[in-house]
Amino acid sequence: xxxxxxxxxxxxxxxxxxxxxxxxxxxxxxxxxxxxxxxxxxxxxxxxxxxxxxxxxxxxxxxxxxxxxxxxxxxxxxxxxxxxxxxxxxxxxxxxxxxxxxxxxxxxxxxxxxxxxxxxxxxxxxxxxxxxxxxxxxxxxxxxxxxxxxxxxxxxxxxxxxxxxxxxxxxxxxxxxxxxxxxxxxxxxxxxxxxxxxxxxxxxxxxxxxxxxxxxxxxxxxxxxxxxxxxxxxxxxxxxxxxxxxxxxxxxxxxxxxxxxxxxxxxxxxxxxxxxxxxxxxxxxxxxxxxxxxxxxx
Ligand code: GRG
Numbered sequence: 001x002x003x004x005x006x007x008x009x010x011x012x013x014x015x016x017x018x019x020x021x022x023x024x025x026x027x028x029x030x031x032x033x034x035x036x037x038x039x040x041x042x043x044x045x046x047x048x049x050x051x052x053x054x055x056x057x058x059x060x061x062x063x064x065x066x067x068x069x070x071x072x073x074x075x076x077x078x079x080x081x082x083x084x085x086x087x088x089x090x091x092x093x094x095x096x097x098x099x100x101x102x103x104x105x106x107x108x109x110x111x112x113x114x115x116x117x118x119x120x121x122x123x124x125x126x127x128x129x130x131x132x133x134x135x136x137x138x139x140x141x142x143x144x145x146x147x148x149x150x151x152x153x154x155x156x157x158x159x160x161x162x163x164x165x166x167x168x169x170x171x172x173x174x175x176x177x178x179x180x181x182x183x184x185x186x187x188x189x190x191x192x193x194x195x196x197x198x199x200x201x202x203x204x205x206x207x208x209x210x211x212x213x214x215x216x217x218x219x220x221x222x223x224x225x226x227x228x229x230x231x232x233x234x235x236x237x238x239x240x241x242x243x244x245x246x247x248x249x250x251x252x253x254x255x256x257x258x259x260x261x262x263x264x265x266x267x268x269x270x271x272x273x274x275x276x277x278x279x280x281x282x283x284x285x286x287x288x289x290x291x292x293x294x295x296x297x298x
Contacts, residue, residue, distance in 0.1 A: 011295065014288040021056045025081065028074045032131060042112055043120045043127070047085045049103040049238065051298070053221075054080045054192040057289070061196025061210065064283045072137065073199050076145060079128035080192055083153050086124040087162075089117055096166055097243065104238035125153075138199060145195045152191040157183055169250040177255050178219075185225070186218025193217075193286075206279060213275030213286065220268040221293055226251035227261050228297070236298045269294040 033044045055077035062073040092099040092107040093114060100110045108117035132146050151157060161184025169176055193214040197207045228237060229244045230253050244251045252261035269290050276286040 007291075010288055010291060014285075014292045017285065017288070018051075018056060018292065021059055022052045024070070025052045025055045025059075025074075025077060028078050029081065032075075032078060032127075039120065039123055042108075042116060043082075043085075043124050045111060046089050046102070046108045046120060047082065047124070049105070050081065050085065052081060053293075054084050054188065057189065057192040057214075058196040060285050060289065061193045062200045063196075064279075064285060065197045065200035065202040065206065066282075067196065067200035072135075073196055075131040075134040076142075076195055076199065077192075079131035080149070080188075080195070082124040082128035082131065083149075084188070086121040086128075087153075087158055089121040089124070091162065093117065096162070097247070099240050099243060101234070101240050102238065104235075141199050141201065145198050148191060148194060148198070152187045157187045157191075161185070161187075165249065168248065170248075172250065172255050174255050177250050177252065180250060181219050181222040181252075182215065185222040186215045189218030189221055190214025209275055209278055213272050216268050216272035216275065217286075217290055217293065220265055220272060220290065223252045223261055223265040223268060224293060224296055226253055227258065227265065229253075230258060232297070238298065265294060 029044075029047060033040050033047070058077040058080060059070060059073055063070070067073060088102060089108045091097050092102050093109055100107055102108075105111075108120055111117075112120065129146070132149065133142065136142075153159075161180055161182070164176065164180045165184055190211050191214070193210050194207055197210050202210075226244065229241055229251060232241045234241055243249075245254075248254075252264065255261075256264055272290045273287045276283050276290070
């Protein structure tokens with residue numbers, strides 16, 4: 001692929017943007033985890049070093065929708081990262097994906113044993129709800145946000161996606177692949193964008209467009225995850241590559257081949273950008289984030 005000068009500039013700017021926002025999220029997480037109870041240190045071990053894509057999407061959406069005080073969205077943004085991390089801890093367990101390596105270090109069950117890993121996931125999940133309710137300002141919006149989060153992180157979303165993912169699928173089935181991608185990943189990505197918009201009191205028409213764009217972005221995110229499982233490097237990914245391939249998982253490259261998966265990833269990027277584009281210039285950051293996700297190497 002040939003990259004133009006403007007394209008390289010966009011990627012450099014978006015990397016800077018993501019790094020700045022990640023720094024803010026990491027700082028807030030450190031504050032939430034400053035607690036003498038040793039379980040907080042154990043939970044923080046797994047929380048440390050993530051890309052923070054979901055909290056960043058929530059913050060970007062809050063700001064694009066006119067939200068002025070980033071502190072108001074921080075508890076919600078960080079809570080999403082806690083739930084995401086819990087899902088990674090449980091996903092890595094021997095009973096599920098059985099992976100010893102996560103975020104560039106030993107996964108939680110390798111470091112602390114299975115029982116403590118399960119409990120640290122449970123702790124993160126519950127503590128997230130404490131962060132969602134850390135203040136009683138904007139109660140109607142917070143109630144709606146918590147309701148939407150509950151729907152996506154439960155049996156109608158990531159838990160269902162995980163059930164589908166761990167089953168052995170033969171023969172290959174494109175419709176099932178779509179169900180896995182939607183439930184395991186895309187609904188959570190779309191949710192992250194929606195919560196920022198809801199807290200900023202965006203009109204429902206805008207939230208609907210963001211939801212659809214978020215689903216496309218989320219499917220794209222899982223396509224690039226599936227592609228990186230085939231071509232990614234362990235040091236860069238911070239997790240074990242070729243894991244899905246060796247476990248015969250239903251992934252985009254398995255269904256469409258590597259070239260087909262790359263082609264379809266580009267299609268989803270275009271679909272996402274077209275939807276974000278409908279919302280005007282204040283949402284331009286989402287187009288850049290989409291390009292970043294399309295070309296990500298980790
Ligand atoms: C409910 C028991 C129980 C388990 C839930 C849903 C689930 C387990 C696990 C899903 C984990 C998973 C592999 C989801 C796919 C989404 C995905 C691509 C995760 C990786 O996200 P990144 O790349 O990771 O944002 P970092 O480490 O940067 O946060």
